[in-house]
Amino acid sequence: MKPRPDILPSVTREVITACGSIFIGISFDEDLKPFEVFATMGKSGNCNASYINGIAIAISIGLRSGTNYKDYVKYLSGIRCSSVKFNGKGKTVYSCVDAIAKAIDEEVKNPVVLDYIRSYYA
Numbered sequence: 055m056k057p058r059p060d061i062l063p064s065v066t067r068e069v070i071t072a073c074g075s076i077f078i079g080i081s082f083d084e085d086l087k088p089f090e091v092f093a094t095m096g097k098s099g100n101c102n103a104s105y106i107n108g109i110a111i112a113i114s115i116g117l118r119s120g121t122n123y124k125d126y127v128k129y130l131s132g133i134r135c136s137s138v139k140f141n142g143k144g145k146t147v148y149s150c151v152d153a154i155a156k157a158i159d160e161e162v163k164n165p166v167v168l169d170y171i172r173s174y175y176a
């Protein structure tokens with residue numbers, strides 16, 4: 055597993071899920087690839103917060119061990135739990151795991167995020 059630098063640039067977004075809001079943080083390495091993922095339930099969250107936290111840690115271990123982030127996006131997107139949330143922006147959050155996978159996918163394609171990470175490493 056790659057060692058973690060003391061400081062990494064990251065972005066955090068809030069996603070409203072059927073379980074409440076989760077804050078999803080993604081830090082990036084100098085190749086503009088996700089290095090680790092954090093996920094924290096907001097105080098209204100009724101999902102098991104430790105489960106969400108554990109998923110993020112498991113993803114981070116994989117990323118730091120060479121797994122391509124695209125594999126997490128591919129295999130975790132669309133996983134459904136018993137309650138589905140329509141966010142009003144034409145997007146559906148099928149589960150908290152789905153929200154994490156889609157957040158990874160969206161951040162790596164977001165030009166504002168990539169500019170920010172690039173400027174950090176410039």
Ligand SMILES: [Zn+2]
Pocket residue numbers: 071072073101102135149150151
């Ligand atoms: Zn949940």
